[in-house]
Every structure is written in structure tokens, then in C-alpha cells.
Amino acid sequence: MSEPILWQPTDKQSEFLSATEDEVLFGGAAGGGKSDAIVIDALGAAFDGWKNPRYRALLIRRSFPQLRELIDRTRVIYPAVDPGASFKEADKAWEFSSGAKMIFGFCERDPDVYQYQGQEFQWIGIDELGHFPTAFVYEYLTSRLRSPDKSLSCYMRATCNPGPKWIMQRFGITKGGQASLVQLDVEGRIFKRRFIPSFLSDNRHLEGTGYRERLLQLPDAERQMLLEGRWDVYDVPSAVYKDEMRQVRDDGRIRPVPHDPMLKTHTVWDLGFADYMSVIFVQRGPDGVLRVIDYLQDNRKPLDYYIRAMNAKPYNYGTDFIPHDGASKHFLTGKSTKEVMEAMGRNVIVLPRTDVDEGIKLARMVFSRAYFDDRKTEGLIEALQTYKYGVNGKTGAYTQPVHDDASHGADAFRYLAMCEGQMNNGDWGSQKLTYPDMGII
Ligand SMILES: Nc1ncnc2c1ncn2[C@@H]1O[C@H](COP(=O)(O)OP(=O)(O)O)[C@@H](O)[C@H]1O
Ligand SMILES: [Mg+2]
Incomplete structure (x- = not known):
């Protein structure tokens, strides 16, 4: 009589369990059997690791309660x-x-x-x-992979729902979350990183458990991530404009917005000469509809x-709005950004300095009128989606927004909210501001 089969991999789990690449990420959508697969893989299932007295495996989760499940x-x-x-139990x-x-x-x-310093695992x-919002823990752990035994190779394995940018970059994952492979040549040794997508x-x-039906009821972004395994709708939990950007997506306001x-x-x-400069092009x-047609970073x-x-683009320009620091003179040239831009023929208005929180409040109100070009403003959409509050490590409370790659585009959008009332199309009537006709139509 044959023994009852306790656990049999699905086809996708088999693909993951038999993968030989140095690093393999399994996942994407929810419910594809990721956690089960990694628990089996930890046995060194493909090469009978658990039968080798020298085999050491380490399986990590972010928090202890999550670990309990595994x-x-x-x-x-x-x-x-x-x-x-x-x-x-004491050593887990x-x-x-x-x-x-x-x-x-x-x-x-x-x-x-x-x-784990000084320890080695295969x-x-x-x-x-x-x-893990950054690559730090993952990268550190790769340094703990070492084998005392030639018959034992080293493997790094992970599972994931669509998540942070660094993971997409490391594994070369596309927005649609298709299978991918990255190969690195390090002094002649080829390292491979593979992504195997799995779906419910x-x-x-x-x-037949109702799980699929539950996922179908989620808001668009979550549903696309967890059911379709899409990586371009990734939600940052402390994102400042999370609700606003979800609404923008749900309304279909990310689409072609021609000039x-x-x-x-x-x-x-x-303005950022030492780091990022971000420029939003808006009509x-x-x-009061705001047509965000282009973005330069x-x-x-x-x-x-x-x-x-900017001059190389076929736009009929109005005003360039720059933040308050655009009025300060540069210590080397003695000229301000405003003056330099004006000397190059631009119409410039310097915005007053304002409080970040007030600016964010204003910005929240303009999202409902904004349309974003799906191709040309991708960098801005990404910034608005990932601009986030810091989180106090002890209390978990949100602190000030984090200054990172996303904050420049998000700052520019905040300025946009401050000045959009001053944007017009040339026929001024009784209004105070006048614009010279640049005659570029
Ligand atoms: N090969 C398998 N055999 C039996 N049950 C499985 C298998 N793979 C997954 N499951 C079960 O399906 C459910 C979802 O799997 P899980 O690994 O938790 O998915 P994920 O981590 O991708 O969300 C769990 O109840 C799990 O025990
Ligand atoms: Mg899981």
C-alpha cells in the first residue's frame, strides 16, 4: 500500500522548488501557495539538504507573529x-x-x-x-550565504506580493509582473536572479473557498496587485496621497493627455541643482481642469x-512657477535662478515660502481636477504614489514626509496646487497678471 501524500506541489510550486538560480523570487498575486512553497524549499527539497548534517537554512519574516504562521x-x-x-521552541x-x-x-x-553576523547558511x-522597504536586510543576508561543503550550493529564496521598487529592480520585474531573469557577470561567474510569478x-x-470572490471586491489597486499580480499599482502604506492617487486611477484619469x-x-x-530637478508641465x-501633460526630472x-x-518641446508656454529659493542669488554668479531663466526668455513667477503641511492640504484638493498623461508623466505618477510620511519606529505614528527620490516630484505638485489659480490662457480681462504673447502657437 502506498503512503498517503501529505503535500504535493502545484505545477508553479514545482517550478520554484526545482529552480537552480542563485536568487529566486516567487510570487506576485495572493494565494498562489508562496508560503507553503518556501517552507518546503527550506528543506533544501531539490537537493535533499536536510539529509546533509552540515546543511543550515534560515527562514526570515519581518515580525514574530508572522513567523508563527510559518x-x-x-x-x-x-x-x-x-x-x-x-x-x-527556544531556538525556533x-x-x-x-x-x-x-x-x-x-x-x-x-x-x-x-x-546573523559570523554565521553561515546554504x-x-x-x-x-x-x-522590507529597502534592500538592506536582503543584501546583508546574501553575505551570510557560504558553504563549507562543495556538495552544498548556496541559494537565496524569497516570496512577495507586488512590492517596493527595489525588488522590481533587483529581479528585473516588469509592471505586468511577467517572469523575468537577470544575469550578472561577476569576474566571470554568472549570477542569476529569477522571478517566477504565481497566481491564485x-x-x-x-x-471554491470564496477567496477569489473576496479579492474581486477589493478596491482597484489592491485587486490588480493581489489578483492580477500587477506591480505598477503598488501601494505604500504611509503614502501621503494614497487616497487621492487611488481616486485618480479609479476615475481613469491616468490616460493619454495630449498637448x-x-x-x-x-x-x-x-529646484535641485545638486540632486533632482523636477518640472511639471500643466495646462x-x-x-479648472488640470491637464498634466509632461514631466521632466x-x-x-x-x-x-x-x-x-523645454524649448525643444512644441509647447505654447505661459509661466514658469519656481519655489521661493529661485529668488536667492547664487553665491558664485551673483544671479538668481529667476534672473537666469528670464535672461533665457522665460516668464517666471517666484512662489512664496509655505508650510509643507498646508501645501499638502492644498494639493489634496486639486487631485480631483487633475488628469495625468500615462506615458509622459510616469515619473511624476510614481513620485505621487510613493511620497510618504516617515514612521516613528517606537510608536508607529506618522511623522514628517520623507525626503527621498519621490519627494521632489511631490514637492513640485504641491507648488502646482499653490499657483494653479494664477495659471491662465492669455485672455486676461480684468485680472491683475498679464502675460506677454510669446507667439509660439
Ligand atoms: N501544494 C499544496 N498542497 C496543499 N495545500 C496547499 C498547497 N499550496 C498551498 N496550499 C494551501 O493553500 C493556501 C494558500 O497558500 P499559501 O502558501 O498561504 O499562499 P500565499 O502565501 O501565496 O498567499 C494555504 O491554506 C496553503 O496551506
Ligand atoms: Mg503567504
């Missing part, structure tokens, strides 16, 4: 694989009959990872890699580089 799963599965296996570690070990760990804060896995539909064990030659194109700048249509370039890039 431990419970191994309590069901591992003794069936190796009846001699025993779990040491499995010891197999060969002497091989599988250790559970969590890294709530980045420096927690130093507890298999390291992270379940829910997306809970790959896991028949959740069929309308009948309307002036105004620009709003966040104000009837009823670059770093460490001189001012004339941006002006030339």
Missing part, C-alpha cells in the same frame, strides 16, 4: 518528511535526524539582521519580502540644460 505550517509538514525531526529551530538545521528568524528593524529564505489560479487548494495648442503650457519647478482647461544638470529641453 512555524505552525512546518509542524504539520516536517515530521512527515523526517519523522526524526524535532522542533526546539528544526533539527533533522541527519543533524541538519533550519532556523526561523525575524528582523523587525534593519539592525536586527546583525544577529539556504536563506524571506517570506513576504515586500515587508495556480493553486487549486483554494478553489492642447490652444491652451498655454505652464511649468512648475522643484489649465475649462472648469533629471539630476546634477545646469539650468540651461532644462531650459533647452
